[in-house]
Amino acid sequence: MRTSPGRPALRFGERALTYGQLADTAGALAARIGGAPRVALWATPTLETAVGTVAALLAGVPVVPLNPKTGERELAHILADSAPALVLAAAGDELPAALRAVERIDINTTATAPTGPPPVPAGPEPEPAAPAMIVYTSGTTGPPKGAVLPRRAIAASLDAVADAWEWTGDDVLVHGLPLFHVHGLIIGVLGPLRRGGALRHLGRFSVDGVARELADGGTMLFGVPTMYHRLAESLDGDPALVKALAGARLLVSGSAALPLPDHTRITTATGRRVVERYGMTETLMNTSVRVDDPRPRPGSVGVPLPGVELRLVDEAGAAVAAYEDGETIGEIQVRGTNLFSGYLNRPEATAAAFDGDWFRTGDMAVRDADGAVRIVGRKATDLIKSGGYKIGAGEIENALLDHPGVREAAVTGEPDPDLGERVVAWIVPADADPGARPSPEELEAHVARQLSPHKRPREVRFLDALPRNDMGKIMKRALSAPAAGS
Structure with missing residues (x-):
């Protein structure tokens, strides 16, 4: 400071x-x-x-x-x-x-x-290696584990994102994220203070609050996809919001993938693109789209940040060598000064989380020829093996969200005696009237036209809302058949 x-x-x-x-x-x-x-x-x-x-x-x-x-x-x-x-x-x-x-x-x-x-x-x-924070994971596969974050990891991540985002002491950050996790507390509170800038926290996210603070000198906005979706839906009838977002220097989304339709609506209305980054509790920040990258990057979480090494590995644990086709799916592994020291009181879990000195993220991705990363989902819930193909749930979700009759979408895999796993789509329709929602056959054909026939949903189930956690992430483990209203 x-x-x-x-x-x-x-x-x-x-x-x-x-x-x-x-x-x-x-x-x-x-x-x-x-x-x-x-x-x-x-x-x-x-x-x-x-x-x-x-x-x-x-x-x-x-x-x-x-x-x-x-x-x-x-x-x-x-x-x-x-x-x-x-x-x-x-x-x-x-x-x-x-x-x-x-x-x-x-x-x-x-x-x-x-x-x-x-x-x-x-x-x-x-010392730089001394523990600064112990942040507990969400506990989706067992009791929450305390990730010990050393001082050096926090400093390294804050400086790395500052480099990618050209973050300076002149910036005023606006956000309404919770303050018990990496995104809101470390990047969103300590980030501005390390640069000598300012934070304006909304207390609780609201579209009006974002518009007010950005119009009153805010230069950066942090949010999660749920927040940006609400902003995108409000743009048509809110010229003050359009002006406020257009005047921001940087819009950053994280914690989950931002659907392509929301990227498009925000950029079309405001001229501003939303920059996505990728991080997690154990690694802090791994990648980001750089603010000086002239290419549109919707759907990408960018390139590894300074000080971060990243590779994809196949099911046999071998590093994926070629990324030119952007189709080869592998698990993301990272190493660098951004990593946690280990799980508190859990030496066995710590050892299992590493492949040598590479941390196993459990996230599945493809890479573009220039090294930019596109996440397709979690290894445990979003990698679907169907009919001999490896399918990432994320690309199917984006295709579904491009349909005008779909408000929200999640894709999971379920056991199938013929295919191994079948693709299941969980849909919140844009219109609550059951008679106005798209048919399962229409949505299946829509995906088959945009992607490949083997990626089409074999089942479509309709919901009033998708289950989400406090950070807006869809809790796919809570999705199971049969679904009410399907």
Whole structure:
């Protein structure tokens, strides 16, 4: 935070801190928590969460961000696994019973640094390999695991995306993402502070909030596909939103693939393209479309960031050598300074996550001839082996979303006695009237015309909504037959 003390640093609604005020408040809290082995942070979308995070970094104390929506059983597991000595929270926050046994410190956003010596010696500057955060995975294949993120990984990722996005201290970032995960907290809060710029957090995403903040000096917008979809749907009747998005320097989407129709609607209306990037808890940021890339890149998550090595491997574990056809699917593996140190208390899981020094992401992708990456889905849920073909769910979803009768789409594979797996499409129709929705045969033919006949859905099931998590990702494991309304 090497910038003028009077410059704006953080704003959450009507509450704001300059860099000088942030240094004072975070410094005072750092003096109180210094020496703790680990602290938990009740990560609401508030100024307190940002101050608590900065204080922990200043104190050299690993911080465990807690999702306030976490269920009792999962929260109990995280607390038993991470064993925080303290929990930091905003004054007035009511914490669940599982946290009441942990000593609490309320985060004071108006405090000033103590004038005398701190109660705990500051000690030496933390090593780059020292843990900065322990961020818990979503736990889709078992209890959540705590990914230990060292200081060097956070610094490396923030500097790498700054290079790709030409991020400077003059930028004002706008977002309304949750603050318990990598995208919203590390990239979205620490990113602006590392550059000496400003963050304006919406508290809760809204189309009106985005339009207001971008029109009032915001230069960058971070969001997930659900947010950009809502923006795209609002463009036709909202000239102020069109103007605000057109005036932004950079629009960034992440956490899941942004459907091609939303790319097209936003670019057509505003002249601005949405840049996609690819990262995950264990690796922070891996790739991004560069802001200086003159080529349109809808559907691509770009090239590896500085300091990141990336390869695709086939089912036998051999590196894929040729990418010219853009059709060869492989699992993404990465290595570099952006990687986590391992899973807390899980040496076996850590070992299983690596192929030598390459991290196995579990994401499947193809690469263009220039090395740009196009993700086709998760190995566990999105790689469908049907009739001898390997099919990525993502390209079928994009084809379905190009149909005017489709609002949302997800594609899964299910066992089939003839094909091995059959392609199943889960559709939220654009029109709620059952008589107006497209027929399964129409959607199957639509995909077969755009892609290849073997990629067409063999079944189409209609839903009122797709199940999503807090970050807007579709929870495909919650999709199973039979479906109501199919």
